[in-house]
Amino acid sequence: MDGSILPIARSTLPEAAAERLRALIIEGALAPGAKLNERELSDRLGLSRTPLREAFRVLAGEGLLRQLPNRGVQVATMTAEEVRHAFEVMAALEGLAGELAAERVTAADLADLRVLQAEMEAAHAARDLPAYYRVNRAIHDRLGAIAANPALIHTCRTFNARLHALRFRSNLKREKWDRAVAEHRAMLVALAARDGTALRDLLNRHLRAKQRAVLDAMANEDIANVLGGTPS
Numbered sequence: 001m002d003g004s005i006l007p008i009a010r011s012t013l014p015e016a017a018a019e020r021l022r023a024l025i026i027e028g029a030l031a032p033g034a035k036l037n038e039r040e041l042s043d044r045l046g047l048s049r050t051p052l053r054e055a056f057r058v059l060a061g062e063g064l065l066r067q068l069p070n071r072g073v074q075v076a077t078m079t080a081e082e083v084r085h086a087f088e089v090m091a092a093l094e095g096l097a098g099e100l101a102a103e104r105v106t107a108a109d110l111a112d113l114r115v116l117q118a119e120m121e122a123a124h125a126a127r128d129l130p131a132y133y134r135v136n137r138a139i140h141d142r143l144g145a146i147a148a149n150p151a152l153i154h155t156c157r158t159f160n161a162r163l164h165a166l167r168f169r170s171n172l173k174r175e176k177w178d179r180a181v182a183e184h185r186a187m188l189v190a191l192a193a194r195d196g197t198a199l200r201d202l203l204n205r206h207l208r209a210k211q212r213a214v215l216d217a218m219a220n221e222d223i224a225n226v227l228g229g230t231p232s
Contacts (some may be wrong), residue, residue: 021056021059028168032078036075064161076162078162080215080218083211083215083218086159087207087208090163091208092204094207095201095203096152096200097147097156098143098147098187098191098196098202099200100152101191105191110191113143114188116138120132120135124181129168129171132171133167136180137164141157167210176209
């Protein structure tokens with residue numbers, strides 16, 4: 001980690017600290033398997049250790065961190081088999097969210113999603129992967145909100161938490177990133193047509209493509225340092 005200080009507003013310290021740590025994990029600044037240094041992170045985020053420890057507990061609950069008895073806190077890792085299973089479930093969940101969203105989408109929802117799509121494509125054109133992925137997450141979250149099924153939204157968010165870093169890195173190769181953007185354009189077309197079957201199938205294929213990209217990278221040891229494990 002570099003030595004720059006990233007101050008957090010004091011009114012929402014634990015929540016903001018958790019969000020900042022979540023971003024550092026997703027973007028690879030805190031690699032899987034890495035032990036977290038409380039003093040270093042306190043200095044970097046400009047806060048005391050109490051809210052930082054509360055943030056650790058939040059992220060441990062999401063499966064992003066592991067709290068080791070008498071050994072501190074470590075960024076969680078996943079095996080190839082765990083990755084395979086997780087993406088299979090997420091493909092089904094996001095496909096269902098798309099199908100429901102196509103039934104319930106409004107003109108205002110579509111307008112908002114078109115704005116987000118334009119922002120995402122601008123980040124893609126600028127090759128700004130962190131900005132791209134933040135908007136990408138917002139699009140998937142918005143589809144879930146349009147689906148208007150609280151149980152599904154909760155399950156998606158809980159289950160997807162550990163996959164964000166892998167989904168982020170699946171765009172590191174340009175051709176895979178370009179394909180992902182094209183898939184998002186097709187999703188918006190299907191949503192505007194209220195074609196739930198097409199949107200479900202597109203989202204399912206989108207997640208399966210992410211799965212293949214991550215597993216291929218693991219097999220080639222391209223991101224072994226990210227996953228902290230070996231292919232199964």
